[in-house]
Amino acid sequence: MSVSHAPRALAGTTPSARDERSRRTAELFDAVTSAQDPARRQDLLDEVVLVNLCVARSLARRFAGRGVDAEDLEQVASEALVKAAGRFDPAHGKDFLSFAVPTVRGELQRYFRDVGWVVRPTRRVQEARWAISRAEAELTQRLGHTPEPDEVMDELALTPEEYAEAASANGCFAPTSLDRPTSVSDDGGTIGDLLPDQEAGLPACEARVVLAPVVQMLSERDRRVLFLRYFEDLGQKEIGSAIGVTQTQVSRILDRILGDLHQAITHDDHEQVSSTDDEREMDG
Structure with missing residues (x-):
């Protein structure tokens, strides 16, 4: 009909x-x-x-x-x-x-x-979520206010762990839109703007895969220089103060390290890169 x-x-x-x-x-x-x-x-x-x-x-x-x-x-x-x-x-x-x-x-x-469900929890979590939803509605009418989690847990005899697991299913029906603003201001970005571009991390990942075995062949001091320069973003003068050399010597150290890394990568040569702390960069 x-x-x-x-x-x-x-x-x-x-x-x-x-x-x-x-x-x-x-x-x-x-x-x-x-x-x-x-x-x-x-x-x-x-x-x-x-x-x-x-x-x-x-x-x-x-x-x-x-x-x-x-x-x-x-x-x-x-x-x-x-x-x-x-x-x-x-x-x-x-x-x-x-x-x-x-x-x-x-x-x-x-x-x-x-x-x-857009994201499907287990059947047990689904049923617990339904029970919580019904209990919240019934308790709201009975108590005259939105029930606290403890009141819902007492009503359903749930443990805190069971309640938390079921509550984690919130949003599985309709996840928050990526177009939702991150703030109330007109010029605020959206949630989607906070997500990295799919391609954004690939060059860095590839670089780490290629460089990792080569960098491991460097001396401890050379690895520290690379860390201070490219991870801590220190200037050459600050690096020199940290390792006890002059700014000019730091510049030469960095040039040597980068040259050795480039040669090892381009020639597929992962033999021991110069790892001594000798005075090659001290000369001249």
Whole structure:
């Protein structure tokens, strides 16, 4: 059956509208019980769905904004309502919605569990996250304020580790957009601006792979000079003070080291590079 449109008069939320919906639903199920013709029975069940469709849509809207398309949610809720109408037995004495609402809510939760995760945690974490979400809503109504983590853990008998693991699943439905500003100022960058370019680190990585075995062949003092110059960003005068030589000598040391590294790399020669602290750079 098509459940795309419900009568506007039945979509209200006033007590009179709810009472009218409940009364009409009860009448329809009375007719379903006495109907002998299968086609007539199906028509009556279809009308039950139409009368209560606004309730299913309302449940679907509670799950909106979590990374799943709103139309898909409404479709899942509508199909769940159809199933509930087909399975409901008035002889049990329940109001239809007391049976249908948990059915619709359960279908929505299963839909999220199966397709709604962008990053999929384990089933145990998913179920704990759902339990926490329900408990937070119930405690908020009961306590009159947003519950603290300790209150939620007490309600569900969760350990701090279990709560933290489930809470870590927050955002798995709809991760924060990379276009989200990092600050409220108009000139602030976005979260995406903070991420390195995919190609940005490749030259440095390649250089480290190539240089690592060669640099290991340098003397301890030469490695220290390279560290002070290219990692600590010290000037030649500061390096000279640190190792006890003049600025001019530091310049010669750096030239020699870089020349030796270049020769070792270009000639694929990883033999011992000059590693003595002799006075080659002291001469002249």
